[in-house]
Amino acid sequence: SRIEAVMRRALQYGGFEVYYQPVLDANRKLCAFEALLRLREEDGTMVSPAVCIPIAESTGLIIPLGRWVLREVCRQLKTWQLNGLQVVPIAINVSALQIVLTNFCTDVDVALEEFDLKPSFIHFELTESSVMPRDSLALENMVKLATNGFSFSIDDFGTGFSSLDRLHKLPVSVLKIDRTFVSRMLDQNGTLPIVRTIISMAHALHLGVVAEGVETEEQLQMLAEMGCDQFQGFLFSKPVEAARAAILLSPRE
């Protein structure tokens, strides 16, 4: 396809960018960023990852692209550190195809070592569907990385097929409530009971909870009342380029 050709060129000559969306706590203090891929075409138009990630997955490009994102995030963290900024952890989306690679852990180690970073600065986001298959290498890789200090979130929680037994066995520390639940939370006969249930289940399992797609003060207030730990969404900021994200970081004491 045309997009595939654009992506191959972008991997070789540049064109991919990482945008950063802030994750805040109930006091609106910055806790983390989520790294979100963008593809800039030669005429300047931006291609959404909703378009390019599925193509990258079906063509195998997700493997080199995933490595590129990992390295780019590490490079950015190091640059911010060298500029005297106090960095926050960055959450990286990982495809189902990446987490089952035998050398995924090695790729991660290589990126961290190149920029001399600690594993606590990197979180990985996986969807339910990518970690639920049994006997997969996913669990093995996750356990190895978690032992080394990396942490994992389940992205879009509630939209896949969760086995609670499986969830309980995975080294996951955070559930991210899918934004479709947040957006319909305050509607008549809306998704409020679902959101409330996810938050209380997460806490019962000693997991943190992040609400995605928070767009209004009313949603924020209700989520905070229900005990949701962290928040992400257009109410605070859309995903922004690195230079704008840096403005949100404090100088290191």
Ligand code: G
């Ligand atoms: O930023 P946007 O809403 O367009 O992102 C759409 C989806 O693409 C996100 O939900 C996210 O899961 C996925 N995505 C964004 N960046 C990456 C990435 O670097 N790797 C993978 N595998 N998926 C990503």
Ligand code: G
């Ligand atoms: O799949 P994942 O949840 O990782 O993707 C996050 C995507 O959701 C990003 O592409 C981002 O642009 C989008 N997004 C982030 N915050 C909001 C929001 O408050 N409202 C809506 N509609 N989309 C959002």
Ligand code: MN
């Ligand atoms: Mn995500």
Ligand code: NA
């Ligand atoms: Na999500």
